[in-house]
Amino acid sequence: MRDPTVMLAAEESAGLKLMRALAGTGCRVAGVLATPEGPAWTLARTLGHRVWPAQMVRDPAFADTMRREGVDALLNVHSLHIMCGPVLAAPPLGAFNLHPGPLPEYAGLDPPSWALYHGESHHGVTLHAMTGRVDDGGIVERADFAIGPEDTALTLYARCVTLGLPMVLRLIATLATGARSPTLQPMDPARRRYFGRRVPEEGRLSWERPAAAIVNFVRACDYHPFASPWGHPKTRLDGCEMAIAKARLSAEATDAPPGMVVALDETGARVACGDALVLVSHLALDGRLMRPAAVLRAGQVLS
Amino acid sequence: MPKGTFTMQSSDIAQALAGIFAQELNLAVPSVDADLLAGGVLDSVSLVELVLLLEKRFELTIPLEELDFDDLRTIERIAGFLSGRLQARQPGAVT
Numbered sequence A: 001m002r003d004p005t006v007m008l009a010a011e012e013s014a015g016l017k018l019m020r021a022l023a024g025t026g027c028r029v030a031g032v033l034a035t036p037e038g039p040a041w042t043l044a045r046t047l048g049h050r051v052w053p054a055q056m057v058r059d060p061a062f063a064d065t066m067r068r069e070g071v072d073a074l075l076n077v078h079s080l081h082i083m084c085g086p087v088l089a090a091p092p093l094g095a096f097n098l099h100p101g102p103l104p105e106y107a108g109l110d111p112p113s114w115a116l117y118h119g120e121s122h123h124g125v126t127l128h129a130m131t132g133r134v135d136d137g138g139i140v141e142r143a144d145f146a147i148g149p150e151d152t153a154l155t156l157y158a159r160c161v162t163l164g165l166p167m168v169l170r171l172i173a174t175l176a177t178g179a180r181s182p183t184l185q186p187m188d189p190a191r192r193r194y195f196g197r198r199v200p201e202e203g204r205l206s207w208e209r210p211a212a213a214i215v216n217f218v219r220a221c222d223y224h225p226f227a228s229p230w231g232h233p234k235t236r237l238d239g240c241e242m243a244i245a246k247a248r249l250s251a252e253a254t255d256a257p258p259g260m261v262v263a264l265d266e267t268g269a270r271v272a273c274g275d276a277l278v279l280v281s282h283l284a285l286d287g288r289l290m291r292p293a294a295v296l297r298a299g300q301v302l303s
Numbered sequence B: 001m002p003k004g005t006f007t008m009q010s011s012d013i014a015q016a017l018a019g020i021f022a023q024e025l026n027l028a029v030p031s032v033d034a035d036l037l038a039g040g041v042l043d044s045v046s047l048v049e050l051v052l053l054l055e056k057r058f059e060l061t062i063p064l065e066e067l068d069f070d071d072l073r074t075i076e077r078i079a080g081f082l083s084g085r086l087q088a089r090q091p092g093a094v095t
Helices: A012-022 A039-046 A054-056 A062-068 A083-090 A111-117 A153-176 A212-218 B010-024 B043-058 B075-089
Strands: A005-010 A028-034 A051-053 A073-077 A094-099 A122-129 A139-146 A234-238 A240-249 A261-265 A269-270 A275-283 A288-290
Touching: A005 A012, A005 A039, A012 A028, A012 A039, A012 A073, A012 A153, A012 B043, A028 A039, A039 A051, A051 A054, A054 A062, A062 A083, A073 A153, A083 A094, A094 A153, A111 A122, A111 A153, A111 A212, A122 A261, A122 A269, A139 A153, A153 B043, A212 A240, A212 A275, B010 B075, B043 B075
Parallel strands: A005 A028, A005 A073, A028 A051, A073 A094
Antiparallel strands: A094 A122, A122 A139, A234 A240, A240 A275, A261 A269, A269 A275, A275 A288
8 A cells, every 4th residue: 555646637626636645645646737826826835745737737748747756646626628648548457527517417617616506406526537628527426406496696606615525535445445546437538518608598688588587597596705717797777787686586567667666675586587586685796796786776677 | 501581792703713713624824813724724615614604613604605704704703693593593693
């Protein structure tokens, strides 16, 4: 039994947490690929790791660096650079990716947001072996969990990390036993869906849609107090653009035209959608949340 | 943390927070006035974990929409935010 030497491609909160977790193990970190001067880069330097710019994974010559460093396994944790074939093939125990979504159904970018947007009842996190295709390869481990009515993209993302990091640590423990590779479950290509950088509906609310769809879109964009990769969904009032930051179902039917502000109180604005009212509790203006009563008046129509 | 008329001082809360960061979140914070955001200590997942821990420890509900970056910038400011929430919970408090 020998603790493996790993190379990390790490970004975001998940990458930071993995680096901190590995600091308490016998696992040797040969180095970290990260965005120069970003949080993962800075933490890696603080922990005494060698660092390389994240895009080096696209360079076939980096495979020689990995062999020279004696890297047994490459671990990609929320880095979005597509790795070239020689780099993926260099580590003898394999290259693995922690993906914040259930695979193969939610391949690509921003899976927590897409899951909420689609009104899914469950989400998941997947650790898989990497191939030359994005978010493809045999599954090491996948954990699914229920989505609650209060969940936002931020809370789903956080749960993916909380459940996913122990998977990575278990993988490292497996590799340390001398196993050539963990047992992999094949992905069903027929179930694969890929989501790219495009924000649905061009980031704009269509008030004609059902209330549930409106609320799901708002939750899908909600990383408050952190910036959302999708921004907040936008709407217009008298030619001025504003964003909806927080909304929930009110379960009140309406025959008011879609987009109309039917009522306002301290809890928010009741806005008509295609089939019912939604309660908009917060708008986003200039990066800050504010109550609708400060901006809207009953009878106005959002479009 | 008992409910009732006992009011926790902001400095006591800051001390409790320092312990939560060190022991439960495994995050090193050099001082109670260190910038947690610029220093990269408090990232998105750590924030969610912190909120869950605080809700349990102080028996509070902390809606994420009520959090502002200014409330989260240092342990001192988080303590001030929590102190306000705890005082608002006291019997007879004007909210």
